Amino acid sequence: MKILVPIKRVADPDNANKVKVSADGTQVTTEGLEWKMNPFDEWALEAALRLTEDGAAKSRVGEVVLVSVGPKEAVATVREGLAKGAERGVIVEGNDNDLDSNVIAAALAAVAKKESPDLIVMGKQTVDGDSNVAGTVLADKLGWPIINYAMRIETSDDGKTFAIKRDLDVGVASVKVTGPVVITVSDSILHPESVKNGVTPADFKYPEAEGGRYASLKGIMQAKKKPIAEQTLSGLGVDAKRTVTYKKFELPPARSGQTTFVESVEELVEKLRTEAKVL
Amino acid sequence: MTYLFETDEHQTLRAQARRFAEAEIAPHAHAWDEAGLFPRALYGAMAGAGLLALGYPESVGGAGDIGHMLVAAEELLLAGKSVGTCVGLGSHAIALPPIIKLGTDAQRERFVRPVLRGEKIAALAITEPGAGSDVAGVATRAVREGDRYVVDGAKTFITSGYRADIVTTVVRTGEGHGGLTLLVVERGTPGFEATRKLDKMGWWASDTAELSFDACRVPVENRVGAEGAGFVAIMMNFVTERLMLAGQCVATAELAHRESVAYAKERRAFGKTLSGFQVTRHKLADMSCRIAAARALVGEGVMRFLRGDASPALAAKVKNTATDMCTYVCDQAVQIHGGYGYMREYVVERLYRDARLYPIGGGTREIMLELIAKAEGY
Ligand SMILES: Cc1cc2nc3c(=O)[nH]c(=O)nc-3n(C[C@H](O)[C@H](O)[C@H](O)COP(=O)(O)OP(=O)(O)OC[C@H]3O[C@@H](n4cnc5c(N)ncnc54)[C@H](O)[C@@H]3O)c2cc1C
Numbered sequence: 001m002k003i004l005v006p007i008k009r010v011a012d013p014d015n016a017n018k019v020k021v022s023a024d025g026t027q028v029t030t031e032g033l034e035w036k037m038n039p040f041d042e043w044a045l046e047a048a049l050r051l052t053e054d055g056a057a058k059s060r061v062g063e064v065v066l067v068s069v070g071p072k073e074a075v076a077t078v079r080e081g082l083a084k085g086a087e088r089g090v091i092v093e094g095n096d097n098d099l100d101s102n103v104i105a106a107a108l109a110a111v112a113k114k115e116s117p118d119l120i121v122m123g124k125q126t127v128d129g130d131s132n133v134a135g136t137v138l139a140d141k142l143g144w145p146i147i148n149y150a151m152r153i154e155t156s157d158d159g160k161t162f163a164i165k166r167d168l169d170v171g172v173a174s175v176k177v178t179g180p181v182v183i184t185v186s187d188s189i190l191h192p193e194s195v196k197n198g199v200t201p202a203d204f205k206y207p208e209a210e211g212g213r214y215a216s217l218k219g220i221m222q223a224k225k226k227p228i229a230e231q232t233l234s235g236l237g238v239d240a241k242r243t244v245t246y247k248k249f250e251l252p253p254a255r256s257g258q259t260t261f262v263e264s265v266e267e268l269v270e271k272l273r274t275e276a277k278v279l
Numbered sequence: 280m281t282y283l284f285e286t287d288e289h290q291t292l293r294a295q296a297r298r299f300a301e302a303e304i305a306p307h308a309h310a311w312d313e314a315g316l317f318p319r320a321l322y323g324a325m326a327g328a329g330l331l332a333l334g335y336p337e338s339v340g341g342a343g344d345i346g347h348m349l350v351a352a353e354e355l356l357l358a359g360k361s362v363g364t365c366v367g368l369g370s371h372a373i374a375l376p377p378i379i380k381l382g383t384d385a386q387r388e389r390f391v392r393p394v395l396r397g398e399k400i401a402a403l404a405i406t407e408p409g410a411g412s413d414v415a416g417v418a419t420r421a422v423r424e425g426d427r428y429v430v431d432g433a434k435t436f437i438t439s440g441y442r443a444d445i446v447t448t449v450v451r452t453g454e455g456h457g458g459l460t461l462l463v464v465e466r467g468t469p470g471f472e473a474t475r476k477l478d479k480m481g482w483w484a485s486d487t488a489e490l491s492f493d494a495c496r497v498p499v500e501n502r503v504g505a506e507g508a509g510f511v512a513i514m515m516n517f518v519t520e521r522l523m524l525a526g527q528c529v530a531t532a533e534l535a536h537r538e539s540v541a542y543a544k545e546r547r548a549f550g551k552t553l554s555g556f557q558v559t560r561h562k563l564a565d566m567s568c569r570i571a572a573a574r575a576l577v578g579e580g581v582m583r584f585l586r587g588d589a590s591p592a593l594a595a596k597v598k599n600t601a602t603d604m605c606t607y608v609c610d611q612a613v614q615i616h617g618g619y620g621y622m623r624e625y626v627v628e629r630l631y632r633d634a635r636l637y638p639i640g641g642g643t644r645e646i647m648l649e650l651i652a653k654a655e656g657y
Binding site: 076211215218224 | 287288290291292294295298299301302324327328329330333342343347
């Protein structure tokens, strides 16, 4: 099974207080920010790795190709994904400010056409843009089905068909789909038994780890030798333009930091209603 | 700031350690310290994250070198904020190397691998009620009787000793330095008991124990190396132990500094933040200088060690420089925090107590100076 996993480097959400807006309000400045893999993409990568390995024997039985559209520096993020077990990477160079979900989806579609994977597994959104559309637009451009918010993925025929459970606000939807397909995942995909590929023994349980597996030092060293291909948007024949333009960025107003002590639950509810006006 | 020897590889490793510590340690740091113990399962989780076997040879399931071990340990401390937990998790770093270097394949299989998989806990027992700095004063006796050694004596201040499954123990089989031998004593051996979990000033989340050996019969196959090889094995161990302790000092001070910067920017007095006072800013800058200097020397120690020319005297210089710096920085951190710095719920209060161990454990400040003076022939 061959899986394409799009990943993005984002400003570490734990350092969000360092995010600044340029003086003219046209963009978010990125100096001094720490970067990490978009957490939703970490889940997708974990699902893809589980689909392409024998988890008990710790051996690979398929191929995961990472693709990142963004600045050259994203190579560190791609390497981290390779260190966790993916086979190779593709970086499509682009300035973050020239990209939106439409351009990203077009770039990913171009890479998918070259790579012909059995499926694409991706995060449902990024923690910076929060647009939540790239997966769906990509599926549309490829003419593939889109299955959003997968919480459980099973295949017993090496990725030709999938039984998927979707994590919805109203409950769980069970679907069957024939590949190739685009799947976005929810955090429940990290559950110890949420991915079954017919190779890893059915009773095998993955360890609980928020964010999926860790890269071992051995993996980190091996990742240095794994290939990362460099592409450009024009080289891939992508001429998509931004469909969304941002007019202005503003930081949310600073919190007052004022502390109010209350004596009882009733008083708390009262204050939340009348003073904080959040109820 | 990071160490000069670090590569992208170390950066990625730091990211793994940070993620692990943020998820698995930081939320419990205060509670574990107050409880005086962290859960045993943490060793397994740490092994699962690939962080427990760093710095050990691949032949026993490890990867990387002391530089990797040091940066991962720093990140665990910075993100986990619990010195006690980190030193407890790391007690095998002094217990296993003698077994790896001098032991047999069978011993490495039985004692080393399960510890590096996080299934067993290891401790090193040198110190006794009557012998600390003076290692040659070890009085715990081991007398050979057929295929066993009969061990009698006591050890104290043993990190992770209270729940250790295997204890690399220094015993006396003859006279003088050449009469010291290493035995692996396993939990459950009749006559071996962890008699007391000691109450101490800092390092609360890590257990520190008193051990007693009462006609404890240890199989001869648990002897590590030859009879009499104990002293040299311990001395070889001290170099890496002291570099690691110095690294902990840098990490502890760095954390105290970070906490202080954040506090100084938030806390207000006389109509401005503490960092609005030049005195505070200079204090923070001074702390930062000293951390940088100690970090540079620790880094040099690591690089020389990797090149094969780290002498015991250099390790002693590294340790003293780092401990003195850490003592100063943690003291200043408490000062910047004012009364809050004296309160248990503030991280710097804990770090101040944790820091006090470093000029004592792993060889005291005075013994380090003694070692340097001897090596340099004063
Ligand atoms: C929290 C903690 C954890 C520890 N973990 C371990 C462990 O895991 N395993 C282990 O074996 N030990 C461990 N130790 C013991 C530690 O290594 C000893 O405490 C240390 O070596 C000092 O020995 P001592 O306490 O007997 O002090 P002493 O040797 O009695 O020293 C007392 C004072 O006299 C000074 N002094 C002694 N000799 C000289 C000299 N020749 N010249 C000048 N001054 C001198 C010392 O510097 C010190 O200031 C631990 C200790 C603590 C507190």
